[in-house]
Amino acid sequence: MAYWLFKTEPDTFSIDTLRTQITSCWEGVRNYQARNMMRDLIKVGDFVLIYHSSCKHVGVAGIAKVIKESYPDHFAFDPDSDYFDPKSTIDNPRWFMVDIEFVRKTERLIPLSVLKAIPELVNMPLVKRGSRLSIMPVSEQEWQAILEKEKNALL
Template sequence: MAYWLFKTEPDTFSIDTLRTQKRSCWEGVRNYQARNMLRDDVKVGDSVLVYHSSCKHVGVAGIAKVTKASYPDHYAFDIESDYYDAKSTVDNPRWFMVDIEFVRKTERVIPLAVLKAMPELANLPLVKRGNRLSVMPVSEPEWQAILSKEQLPSR
């Protein structure tokens, strides 16, 4: 089993949306490096940190599990979709997605500022300046360190 962080904008799709739907495809990834990870590396049973970005409370908001391995992102073929790509075809798909299911919300949104302050996350792409990757691997020690910050610090 591997660990991942998937970024989403909660106005588009949030951990609460996933909780309501229970399962969903993770579509719309339009970065080649992130696409390659979804296509080649993300496997059924892998655990996912759902990370909210571009919002008031940026940070890790919940946990999901991969339930379906990579398959072509059919939204790329739909001219009505925001994710349409004329160069992606059924015979030669350019974009891929996986399915995930809700596991749980984190006890709080674990803020990016908290993550950036953690020395054990120094190599995590999320905390590095200029990183815009929407899918990234997380090591098991990083996963444990992130989840150790669910509780608010005692005063």
């Protein structure tokens, strides 16, 4: 089992959306490094921090679990989709997605400012300047430090 952080813009898809849907595909990843992690490393049973970005209140908002390993992102084949890629074909897909399942919302949003102050996260790409990946690995130590901070009433 591994741990991951998936960034999402809550105006498009939030932890509340996932809570309502229960399960969802995680489509639209259009960065090769993130795609490679999704395609090659993310496995059924892995846990995911859902991170709200590009919004007023950025931070960890909930937890999901991977329930289906990577498969071709069919939105890349749909000319009417925002994620359409004419170079991606059914025979040679460029983009992949996984399915996730809602586990729970965090007790409160864990803001980026709080995450940056956690010593165990100093090497986490999320807290480093210029990190643009929409999917990133989270070590077990980082995962535990984040969940411990969630319990801390001083957020």
